[in-house]
Amino acid sequence: MVTGFVDHVLASDGTTRTVMWTAVSDVKSNLFYIIGRDLTDQERIEESLRQTQKMEAVGQLTGGLAHDFNNLLTGVMGNLELLQHRVAKGRIDDLDRLVLAAQGAGRRAASLTQRLLAFSRRQTLDPKPTDINRLIAGLEDLLRRTIGPENTLEIVGAGGLWTANINAGQLENPILNLCINVRDAMPEGGRITIETANKWLDDRSGRERDLLPGQYLSICVTDTGCGMDEHTIERAFEPFFTTKPIGQGTGLDLSMIYGFARQSGGQVRIYSEVGIGTTLCIYLPRYSGDASNKSGEHEAALPDSCSGTVLIVDDEATIRDLGRIDIHRSQIMAAAR
The missing domain is CATH 3.30.565.10 (Histidine kinase-like ATPase, C-terminal domain)
Incomplete structure (x- = not known):
């Protein structure tokens, strides 16, 4: 008996049908009885179900992502607004607490991004x-x-x-x-x-x-x-x-x-x-090899100071501006990408 052979057949109306064939031998007559089962509608329903499940997963992903990032952005923006308000009024006490709170929310957002990259298999690995x-x-x-x-x-x-x-x-x-x-x-x-x-x-x-x-x-x-x-x-x-x-x-x-x-x-x-x-x-x-127990032995030492030309390339203007502020004693060129 041969079963589970799937083939695509051109129907009389010009459409392509998916058919699963089963062949059973008759030992008395040495004949084969071949039965074809049309799977076209079943495949269409299964594909529709897979698409529905995929959209549900995407909806769950985007909904959860939006919720978590909104909470983290509220922490960043709220603390920065309080910081701006206090500086405008000349109140410079307790500013470190607001800065640290905003930085903490930013780090949690970065951690969330890393987890998403891990799930999507796009994180940077150094095996x-x-x-x-x-x-x-x-x-x-x-x-x-x-x-x-x-x-x-x-x-x-x-x-x-x-x-x-x-x-x-x-x-x-x-x-x-x-x-x-x-x-x-x-x-x-x-x-x-x-x-x-x-x-x-x-x-x-x-x-x-x-x-x-x-x-x-x-x-x-x-x-x-x-x-x-x-x-x-x-x-x-x-x-x-x-x-x-x-x-x-x-x-x-x-x-x-x-x-x-x-x-x-x-x-x-x-x-x-x-x-x-x-x-x-x-x-x-x-x-196939031995485990490495060495780390950082051949890392090149970085100089305490240097001068030269730095090209900052990023599609986010705020990141380019941060680079301008952070780098000193160098000729700086910033470009969007």
Whole structure:
């Protein structure tokens, strides 16, 4: 029997139809019975559903982005307006507090942008051969303080773990944020296990994880929390999707992990049962080489002062003006792009 063969057929009205063919042999007569099933309408409905889901995701992304940025811009503009008002009246006391508050809101906006870039896989990576076991061990004290004494942390590092070629700093933040999410999923306390392992993925296991067959290392974080249902798992990596109350989460942590893993050539998978717990596994490709423990040894020293011509190119006028103010003793040329 042959089944699942899909072909495109030109109909009598000139339209193209999608047909799935099934061929069944008759052992008594040595004949084949061939049945064609028209999938055109089904494909049209599925494509319409995918487009609807895509627009819902875009709407959720833009809505969450607009909300968060409006809050941050209110913090920046509000503090700057208060600063301007006080300076105009000659009140120069407590100005540092307003400046620091505006800078803090600006930094949070920059962090939000980085998370969005991570999700879209457009963040700037500086990959280096990294010992994942050593990286996690270096985070252990911080993780224990973060999850609190009511939660137990266990780290199980695989012996002979392969090296990964990644940006170490952009893996540390996802692990920390993931442990924070796990802590919030266990309000009564529980156990968090971080486990690393080497993985050989064949064709079947690669397809299950949407990865090419080959050698990978995994970082799995398991908790004994409330777990996720199927609907939550399906939407877990959508930006700004969160099950936390308003004001207690941005909904960007898991999408940032997903973007980092995909940009690094890996994948993320969630395995969960309601009432039992959740395991999130990050799969990263094996790097054939030794981990580098050196950093910054060959960086060139910058001179204390210099002179010359500086060309500032940016499409935002305020950024060009900031450059003019910040750079001294040089001939400055500013240009929009």
